[in-house]
Amino acid sequence: MERVIVGLSGGVDSSVAAYLLKQQGYEVIGLFMKNWHDDSVTISNECPWLDDSNDAMLVADKLGIPFQTIDLSEQYKERIVDYMFKEYENGRTPNPDVLCNREIKFDIFMKIAMELGADYVATGHYCRKGVIESNETKTYQLLAGVDANKDQSYFLCQLSQDQLAKSLFPIGELTKPEVRKIATEQDLVTAEKKDSQGLCFIGKVKLPDFLQQQLKPKAGKIVEIPKENIIYTTEEPNFNTNQERLEFLSRKLDYHVEDGKVVGTHQGAHYFTKGQRKGLAVGGHTEPLFVIETDVVENVIYTGEGKQHPGLYKKALFVKNEELHWIREDLALNPDETMPVLARIRYRQPLQKATLYKVESGLYVEFDNPQSAITEGQFVAWYLEDELVGSGVIS
Structure with missing residues (x-):
């Protein structure tokens, strides 16, 4: 029997993944990752890790598989949290879910699983794995999940061939309703559980509170750039090469406070991200304001009215x-x-x-x-x- 270690998160998807693997004849072990200690920024009662690890344990018990919790909070802080702070500080918006898969689930967690004698690691992701075999070599494919509404291949976009080789995605061929149906039929405690939102394996976290732990608030200006601004009417110059054309199309527009009018204040440009609408608290507009650019050096947020604003x-x-x-x-x-x-x-x-x-x-x-x-x-x-x-x- 091949041994599979399932990342049991305490949700319905990984519960059903574990059940299906057992049905397929694998030796299955459930492992819960504890990635977070700080309850001060968790939205209380919204899926703190304790409830999740408890649900994971009940599922393992029901399926008759061994279960344990591993504490990866130190590595999580180092590889995910510190990286997030650094990115926000530099005015970039990281994606913790993609990072968590690359750095934690399919790296540190996978190494622990292999040390425990696992042949594979399995997760409850809605995606599929394909294999192309030619002359002795195998090339692995990451395919979208069958449920177009739930496809999570994007979150695994940083995986390597080595990681894919040792991964299984048991629910990739199923839709969410089918997964819930199986969980209900098997009387799993997670059958009706809502999907967790928020940061990967931390549960619901208030992002501004989380960021304020290290990025101190500092007041700055919110500037509105009119859509008629000359910056948007610049004609395309003549390009000598295709690369020059691509550089022009992908360039970052250079805004200055005097290009628009000051319409409000904020508590730190690094808390905002492009395309954001909420949290600006500026009234008096027909359409909502959207963030079109943040300048963390000058601590200015540039905004435009309406979702068709050319700055977006x-x-x-x-x-x-x-x-x-x-x-x-x-x-x-x-x-x-x-x-x-x-x-x-x-x-x-x-x-x-x-x-x-x-x-x-x-x-x-x-x-x-x-x-x-x-x-x-x-x-x-x-x-x-x-x-x-x-x-x-x-x-």
């Missing part, structure tokens, strides 16, 4: 070489090569038609249609049909 939209983005990642290393582009793909810049965004352009310093992603709120620090992931083949940090 861009047609291209850039990923530096050191932040570029191919799951399918065999498909990686060389300089001057291009590839038509489907891409997304955030979880649950419908896939968008785009073209990849590889240059010496990195990779441009040019979309067929302008995209709203392309945000530095977030991940862009690209697909060939339903296979996620690569990703990178938006620079």
